[in-house]
Amino acid sequence: MTGIADAVGTRGSLDGVIVLDVSRVVAGPYCSQILADLGATVIKVENPRDPDYTRTFPPFMNGDPDGFSAFYAQYNRGKQGITIDLGTAEGKQVLRDLVAKADILVENFRPGTMDKLGVGYSSLKEINTALVYTAISGYGQTGPLSRRPAYDNTAQAAGGLWSMNGYPDRPAVRVGTIIGDLSATMFGVIGTLAALRHAERTGVGQLVDVAQTDSVVAMTETAVVDYTVSGKVAGQLGNQHPFVRPYELFPCKDGFVFFGGYTDKFWRITCEMFGQPEFADDPEIDTMTKRFVDEVYERRVRPLINGWFADYTKAELETMAGDRVPMTAIKSMDEVVVDEQTLAREMIVDVDYDELGTLRMFGQPIKLSETPATPARKANQVGEHTDSVLEHIAGYSESHIEKLREFGAI
Structure with a gap:
């Protein structure tokens, strides 16, 4: 042996x-x-x-x-x-x-x-x-x-x-x-x-x-208890999360990023980061619960984020967010293999x-x-x-x- x-x-x-x-x-x-x-x-x-x-x-x-x-x-x-x-x-x-x-x-x-x-x-x-x-x-x-x-x-x-x-x-x-x-x-x-x-x-x-x-x-995360507790059958959500928003993929200048700024704290930091702090106190989208409502999310939150991200590259958005809010480039495998964190x-x-x-x-x-x-x-x-x-x-x-x-x- x-x-x-x-x-x-x-x-x-x-x-x-x-x-x-x-x-x-x-x-x-x-x-x-x-x-x-x-x-x-x-x-x-x-x-x-x-x-x-x-x-x-x-x-x-x-x-x-x-x-x-x-x-x-x-x-x-x-x-x-x-x-x-x-x-x-x-x-x-x-x-x-x-x-x-x-x-x-x-x-x-x-x-x-x-x-x-x-x-x-x-x-x-x-x-x-x-x-x-x-x-x-x-x-x-x-x-x-x-x-x-x-x-x-x-x-x-x-x-x-x-x-x-x-x-x-x-x-x-x-x-x-x-x-x-x-x-x-x-x-x-x-x-x-x-x-x-x-x-x-x-x-x-x-x-x-x-x-x-x-x-x-x-x-399957919450799918089992969603059904056994409330009778809800999990379906297809694309890139969205079943109970928090924003928490998905968004387009930017050279591709896509994952942005997970769904908490009130992260939302406020993001609004300030893009020079529009007033949206953190907007009575229609100032709380997690309000931002999660389908109609409000599609009419107010998503367009706002798309507008913020459109002029920046993946790398620029990651740098801006830094340690403050969850922001990650959607990386292809050629990028993953040489990524500094992967290598570290x-x-x-x-x-x-x-x-x-x-x-x-x-x-x-x-x-x-x-x-x-x-x-x-x-x-x-x-x-x-x-x-x-x-x-x-x-x-x-x-x-x-x-x-x-x-x-x-x-």
């Missing part, structure tokens, strides 16, 4: 924790990747004949469609890569031998898949009673829909988020990122760490059951891939003062560390490893 940890330079908060990542695509791999960033030794398990298919997702380093996927690299950095064919008896035994030494296993197959293979939680917990088994799926391990196939869009649709996004006079619009996967990732990490804490204290592991759909429901927070990291060049990808948003994360690391090639993992963790001899290759188990 020490040899493996030294090889990837792990000395973070989770140093010494061994994670088996049997997942693929995003929700599971990103969950284990966060654990890797935080110091865990994460072993990426792939089928030798059917590896994680995000290896085929663009963009590719050096622009070679047969080359290394930057998509894969971003969600699998810092992991040890091994291959195991769980369809073989020998491959199943390899996984069981690794489970005996592991602390966590992460998988995101459809419920029942691992059980069919004979390596589900009920089987593996007999080998390691302290094992934390994190299962991320579309609908969860229980319920009438648990066996249905699901993707990110499934969760956005079934969890209600899709119906809330977009403009009221147009069809609903999916959120522009894989929020079903990403929210399940975050809840998966939280659940895994909570279960690990319990296992370390008691020696008893558990199943961590996280559903994409559940995760999306938990991301080390949210863009550079990883040297030798002859493939340098990959720039997002960093780790969790900042720890004593045990900082280490996100700037390479992702594994298929089966790259099979021999070293099986030697150091499973305790296999060279001859045993060679026989497993002959059997096609690894």
Whole structure:
């Protein structure tokens, strides 16, 4: 174990924790990747004949469609890569031998898949009673829909988020990122760490059951209580907020900004900033409640703000607002990557891939003062560390490893 940890330079908060990542695509791999960033030794398990298919997702380093996927690299950095064919008896035994030494296993197959293979939680917990088994799926391990196939869009649709996004006079619009996967990732990490804490204290592991759909429901802000308390069904609001204004996108000279000056304090500062302090005391728009009224907002507040912003660029408006009122340029990704705050927070990291060049990808948003994360690391090639993992963790001899290759188990 020490040899493996030294090889990837792990000395973070989770140093010494061994994670088996049997997942693929995003929700599971990103969950284990966060654990890797935080110091865990994460072993990426792939089928030798059917590896994680995000290896085929663009963009590719050096622009070679047969080359290394930057998509894969971003969600699998810092992991040890091994291959195991769980369809073989020998491959199943390899996984069981690794489970005996592991602390966590992460998988995101459809419920029942691992059980069919004979390596589900009920089987593996007999080998390691302290094992934390994190299962991320579309609908969860229980319920009438648990066996249905699901993707990110499934969760956005079934969890209600899709119906809330977009403009009221147009069809609903999916959120522009894989929020079903990403929210399940975050809840998966939280659940895994909570279960690990319990296992370390008691020696008893558990199943961590996280559903994409559940995760999306938990991301819908006030929509659930709006309905259960008042019968109001959340709809599409475009860029507006359901109960505060102004709090949306506004045009300016060279693009758009987010302006959130909805409180009376911020409204007064903004009026003064644009040389019209009298509007802070205008009896029609002098309070938050009055400014939120649809007719008043569209007739008085929006035109006023549009007029103020029209002659200024995004940068000028941000500079004017400074620390006084919430004003943020709507930035495209090319602007985000070079933004001074993004760089100051080390949210863009550079990883040297030798002859493939340098990959720039997002960093780790969790900042720890004593045990900082280490996100700037390479992702594994298929089966790259099979021999070293099986030697150091499973305790296999060279001859045993060679026989497993002959059997096609690894």
